[in-house]
Amino acid sequence: MTLPSTLRAAILPALFATTFASAVFVNSASANPLPPALDQPYPGTIQMRIDASDTAHSIFRIRQSIPARPGKMTLLYPQWVTAQHGPTGALHQLAGLKVTAGGKPVAWKRDPLNVFAFQIDVPKGVTAVDVEYQHLSPTEGNQGRIAVTPDILGIQWQSMTMYPAGYHTRRIPIQTTLTLPAGWQYGTALETAERKGDEVRFKTTDLETFIDSPLFAGRYFKQIDLDPGAKVPVRLNIVADTPEALEAKPEQIAPHRELIKQAYKLFDSQHYAHYDFLFALSDEFGGVGREHHQSSENGVKANYFTEWNKTEAVRTLLPHEFTHSWNGKFRRPKGQDVPNFNTPLENGLLWVYEGQTQYWGQVLASRSGLVKLDSVRDMIANSAATYSNVQGRNWRPVLDTTNDPIISQRRPQVWPNWQRSEDYYVEGSLIWLDVDTKIRELSGDKRSLDDFARLFFGVDNGVVNAKHYTFDDVVKALNSVQAFDWAPFLKTRVEDIGPAPLDGLARAGWKLVYTDKPTEFLKGVEDQSKTANFQYSLGFSIGSDGKVTGIVWEGLGFKAGLSGNTTVLAVNGRAYKPELLRSAITAATKDSKPIELLVKHGNDYRTVSFDYHGGLKYPRLERIEGTPDRLQAILQPRQ
Template sequence: MTMPSSLRAAILPALFATAFATSAHAAPLPTPLDQPYPGTIQMKIDASDTARNIFRIRQSIPVKPGRMTLLFPQWVTAQHGPTGMLHQMAGLKMSADGKPVAWKRDPLNVFAFQIDVPRGVKTLDVEYQHLSPTEAGQGRIAMTPDILGIQWQSMTMYPAGYRTRRIPIQTTLTLPAGWQYGTALETAARQGDEVQFKTTDLETFIDSPLFAGRYYKQIDLDPGAKIPVRLNIVADTQEALDAKPEQIEPHREMVKQAYKLFDSQHYAHYDFLFALSDEFGGVGREHHQSSENGVKANYFTEWNKTEATRTLLPHEFTHSWNGKFRRPKGQDVPDFNTPLDNNLLWVYEGQTQYWGQVLSSRSGLIKKESVRDMIANMAATYANVQGRSWRTVVDTTNDPIISQRRPQVWPNWQRSEDYYSEGALVWLDVDTKLRELSGEKRSLDDFARVFFGVDNGQIVAKHYTFDDVVKALNGLQAFDWAPFLKKRIEETGPAPLDGLARAGWKLVYTDKQTDFLKGVEDVSKTANFQYSLGFSVGSDGKIAAIVWDGIGFKAGLSGNTTILAVNGRAYKPELLRSAITAATKDSKPIDLLVKHGNDYRTVSLDYHEGLKYPRLERIEGTPDRLEAILQPRK
């Protein structure tokens, strides 16, 4: 029924006024105090319901009578944005001394819950469920019949008004029958399937996730060391855990190479949480004394096919130094509901991306030639990202807040978190510049030691600013580092490929893929024509990754488009490759029959320059600094 305009005019202003008045009087959150919280939160989680993917949570929180606010974590540091899984919480009930206590959600801050604690009450009991996705369309799968992963921030409420590092919490976890687990948390006791963890502060607790599984194996990556580093593996099957000695050895070498690079340890122990699964959701997330890592089940069993995934563990391990121990000043927040300033993510993530690739080569996890191919692919990608004409690298550090990794319509034009890989190219630029200016006496390795290796043994985060980064570089080699960095980070224009040339290599395109990039394409079941026709094609013939203003774009191609035929024959990747090659010998266009939504049409591509695939080629007469960078440290 439509409301008459006269009635609408009379009623709506009153409704708006009421809503505004309610919002205007919403209680502000108390300022987080840097003092101990009076008491310890007791938390119990039942994670045994793998049939329905339900986590059941109970908390007992010491309180005082009067108004208080409970917070559900909103800002997830390792995700760099306000991505707290509040929408997966349900069944919230509060009580005290066996009697219900009412709660009210803050109308301006839906992550905050207001409670009037009755007189005489010392403990508030809170009960709710975390409803983990049961299918991929609902979010990342974190529980399967054989594996579960717990990110505590998705299951924890805490009192406002205190720094999280000053709030003690003690947790007891019920696992599925017989399952084993890995976590950086210290275990106090285990009785049957109930695990009791030692009391810790809330910041450390939430930064210490847990993986558990029916099939579990722990591998010591630094045998005999005083500070252990462990690989905690969970998998879909027992067979997937079968890692051969020659596969474990480069993982151990990766730890050794990291120590030679950073010359320090900033953890009491380090636990890789590693899921090998075709069902459990893929993940790569850093924590101070651990990391969450999820890859396909064939990581060990089909070793020759998984090379491209092996930068994951070196990347996340590097974060223990860069991102967790040394953190940008904008990440120095008192709790999990204070916004993050991501301005320096090109250091936090960009340099970590760089070291992840370097350590992969130095450890032997990835062949040196394959890392060169990775760099070639990064260089080609950013040489063809049209969004560089209007958007800077530093502006993409806002993407975790703006887009939160939701799918984009035109990513080549919009850009998306380019501070990772383009940031890595910037740090290659810095590394080679240091080597050039110092006559090969200084490098980014030296920066890693003096910047991340400071205060060896300290675990509490040490924060930094842009000026601190510049000061450390100048301490190694005097130069105008501030404008050097700002030009690459804060200006639009060509991709930062100076470091590649200074390393003794240049980006070229040939009509044949490198073996490594062909392997990546085979595993992903895609066909990459971005540097020729300006798009990639999925296994189902669907067009993806379209280059803005590229050949395909100008011909009117867009998303939701499937290639059905090439020059009158049913589409196959090899058929399109052959058509592109044939078009170099005549002036005939390449005709594609495409389906866009419910419409069918033929698109003619007037392209005659042949297949183009990126690779690196040596610049004759120049020092091969890339070879020096990728060599293992003795």
């Protein structure tokens, strides 16, 4: 079941905000096969200069000097981006490509099969080629995520960079100089060598680290130390639409600092020299939640601090992305161990990479106090209800949804409740609740998934280089914590079709129920998004513009003929308002009259009748009497 975007944000905070709609996916075959990627030092350092000062046009102007030898050479533009799990490189935003050597033009030719590869012939006597081009950042939402506003810019280096084929990217040195808009400040995990005026020179690093270290800059900027006095700094780098949006009260900063403490108690390790949250508070800058090893990109609405009581739903974002430093960046699935950004990724373990991160993100949000324990419980209830009603579970296992970043690339779907989407996130979190409670049950509540986290992610404390794992490694670590037949336990849950994995919920001492009133948390989410969720009664939701969304496959709305491009205009003859439809559903429990909706589908108008008398239904969790409350134990802070 697909939820309204803001409600879905309560479950997948900003993770799906990244726009994939314009991504280009091509066969990795090449008319001129690429040279094998050698795991040896590249002979020389790429020098790159980026002018990011043209915010009026959202244009980045790039120049590179790439060490080269005479003969054939292939330049690559990144195609596969690890944190996006798919072939989403923004090739369509590259323009104005010119190549010169010794001041003379050099012709380039795009490979007709692998359009991310550009071939050139380096003239004799040349030691470097100079490359010039622009990155044309979107100026409207239908072009992609807005990364440049009059007051904020975000730089994802993979969109700015070309690199030579034939070497592992971690063996290619690069030194970059960036020109910012006048007076702007910035945050990044890159090490600064010096700043002169608005020109910033970064220390030389390898290309893999460089691309994994994005930058946010802004006219209004504040940096907050989240672990004062620590040898390994953790910083919150905030950019915002206005100086007022930057102002956070001490009681708001306190749970962010507690997040760091609770994460260290969980993972008992650090795998970064320092960590930088890049945090945009904006109504113009595109929402984002993207992990990196020593930083993360995070974008929410401008009211994050100023309307604190309304933003609880998005406060699982920072815990989620921080968890990724351990899970997904330090420990990575073996299928993500690739030599460069143009080698396909294998996503089969994303239910560990993202699913367990989703789980820990909610747990740490509760333990830190960023989100109330009761609200996290409501999030879990909503997840359980969602996946209990996803009809696509009847044909597609959650394991297959790990292919969705490649198949659909987060483009809008026609029938998402039937097609399914990247369900390895939220359904994955339910699987890990199942694992956690199973460990607790088998051990008499002496051990838990916390022990797995320390064992699996806490290994090699202080090491930054990625440590890759297989399914068998996960099973082995679980058995080290608690002996059990974990392999079939996990495979059944990720490979089989059928009911949602709710055993962990019952083992935690709770059950999913439906009542005629939403919980305060979910009511707040609906109020903020101006959407109305009738999925568990009439089988659909309605957006802020009256448009029907999230239709349950073969649910009541589906059977009544509702589909996309349908707007509800009236309820029982009166102009549609969410509260009017809620009242009509409630009234129908007391009589036999059908509920009538006037709807517009394209240019056609018609009346749709619902002979439904079951009342409003909203999910919540209810205690199972006589059982231990393991969910309370999971979500409470560690002392």
